[in-house]
Amino acid sequence: MMIERALIQEKVKRYDLTNTVISTLGSHSALDICDGAKDEGFRTLVVCQRGREKPYLHYKRIVDDAIILDKFSHIVKSEVQRKLLEKNSIFVPHRAFSTYISYEDIEENFNVPLFGNRALLRTEERNYERNQYYLLKKAGIKIPKTFLKAEEVDRLAIVKVPELKRKIERAFFLVSSYEDFKKKAKERISKGIIDEEELNKATIEEFLVGTYFNFNFFYSPLKDELEFLGIDRRLQSNYHDFVSLPAKVQLEVDFPLQNIEVGHMAATIRESLLEKVFDIGNKFVKVTKREYPPGIIGPFALQSVVTLDLDIYVYDVSPRVPGSPIIATTSPYSKYYFGEVISTGRRIAMEIKEGIRQERLEELVT
Secondary structure: OOOOHHHHHHHHHHOOHHHOEEEEEOOOOHHHHHHHHHHOOOEEEEEEEOOOOHHHHHOOOOOOEEEEEOOHHHHHOHHHHHHHHHOOEEEOOEHHHHHHOOHHHHHHOOOOOEEOOHHHHHHHOOOOOOOHHHHHHHHOOOOOOEEOOHHHOOOOEEEEOEOOOOOOOEOOEEEOOHHHHHHHHHHHHHOOOOOHHHHHOOEEEEOOOOEEEEEEEEEEOOOOEEEEEEEEEEEEEEOOHHHHOOHHHHHHOOOOOOEEEEEEEEEOOOHHHHHHHHHHHHHHHHHHHHHOOOOOOEEEEEEEEEOOOOOEEEEEEEOOEOOOOOHHHHOHHHHHHHOOOOOHHHHHHHHHHHHHHOOOHHHHEO
16 A cells, blocks of 8 residues: 555654755666755765665765665665654655665655655556556557557567566567567577566557657646756667668678667757647646646656657656756756756755745655
């Protein structure tokens, strides 16, 4: 059973808000979160896994404190939670948090106040009934066609399946027919990239030809307003720079291409399309309020493709910090709004700071 929001809000009310600490897990977008927190005068704390703590101990300017655990999942241990609560922590979740800690523990056992809506984290899972596709359809947002089984594939499609050895990584691959699916699936299974069990649970959806953008938003409950923070595009291995090889070389190479995210680059979109960008953002905010009250809180991203007809299709949702630190230095859109470029991490800290000032911090946590 989901932790009652009222219990979390009571913890926040007992905090010493003059000594609030912004904390997060040491992975994904922790540095962006900490940098933004320091910009707004907060102390920071990062919960690290032994063997992966070096970056967070290195950047001493932005990381004030670290808790080092043998495993990320140990964050739910009572002694770790007690330390976080004693330090008046507001914990900011990101994708690594919901990957290394089970949804059951996040929803039922992690009693530290989360900035955002913890119930929405599970919607990223494609095998969950009320998932991101459910929300996008309810919102009236265009999405790619989904194939219920591989035999239905009659056009270019992408098979979304996790790696066998590293469940956090994606072993996505493109197919054009059922025969193509069988051939490429067999190759990847034989090489130990995926397994039959995960393949049977894979999502297969139309691969739309167009320009791919990740639209990064922020919804402020304090202002009841949607903000558009910026755009990034993903750099993926071993796919991204492979396509820059000459066609002759590509045809001679024989190894499976994958879509493992390794970085980000900035982008902008033509102004005449901004109306549509805000439209899909507002639709998503509204549907989350109806389906998962209190709805989205803070940052989220709609991973999208703009087609030749200038339609926007959303193929993936990040209902938490999207992990796009590049917009901290290159986004014109946050500058248009604030007069300076604002990162996702700083925007979170600004909202927490304003929540404290207005004595409304409990509206920002679950």
